[in-house]
Amino acid sequence: MTNFKATSELSIRMNLSKVQNKRLRAESHLLKPVVMIGQNGLTEAVQNEIEIAIEHHELIKIRIPASEKSVKKKMIDSICARHKAESIQAIGNVAVIYRRNVKSDRFGKIVSDKPLR
Numbered sequence: 001m002t003n004f005k006a007t008s009e010l011s012i013r014m015n016l017s018k019v020q021n022k023r024l025r026a027e028s029h030l031l032k033p034v035v036m037i038g039q040n041g042l043t044e045a046v047q048n049e050i051e052i053a054i055e056h057h058e059l060i061k062i063r064i065p066a067s068e069k070s071v072k073k074k075m076i077d078s079i080c081a082r083h084k085a086e087s088i089q090a091i092g093n094v095a096v097i098y099r100r101n102v103k104s105d106r107f108g109k110i111v112s113d114k115p116l117r
Contacts, residue, residue, distance in 0.1 A: 016086055016098075024059060024088045024107065028096040033063040041065075042075060047082065054083055058106050059098045066093055 016024070034053045037046055053060045062079070064072050076095045080087050085099035100107070 016088075021088060024098050025096070027107065028059055028061060028088060031059065031061045031096070033061040033094055035060065036063040037065055037075070039065065042078065047079075050079060051083060054085060054097065054099050055101065058101050058104070059088070059096065062095045062097065064090075064093050064095055 034057065035046065035049050040046075050060075050062065062076075064075055072090065072093075072095075076087050076090055076097070079085070079095075080097055083097070083099060085097040088096040088098050090096070098107070
């Protein structure tokens with residue numbers, strides 16, 4: 001496999017606070033998984049789909065095949081590392097990841113430390 005590079009140079013990796021993470025979890029409730037990882041695992045095609053989806057949506061859900069918790073955790077960590085994203089939550093077979101896109105910044109107000117009031 002070749003090394004994968006993010007398509008956007010405007011994307012930056014963030015360390016989110018608990019409040020920011022909580023706000024993004026709340027935003028993710030209504031989302032449906034946009035990428036499903038099949039029996040072949042994290043292929044190059046799946047990685048490309050994740051990149052396209054996260055570039056467009058910033059906050060995405062990924063359906064991961066049923067396996068042991070440690071295997072899922074490693075898969076989520078490898079996705080986040082490769083795409084310079086943050087893991088927001090993982091429940092059951094679904095993971096939510098976020099990567100800020102400075103160009104569109106759809107969740108700029110949500111990830112700011114200021115209260116929304």
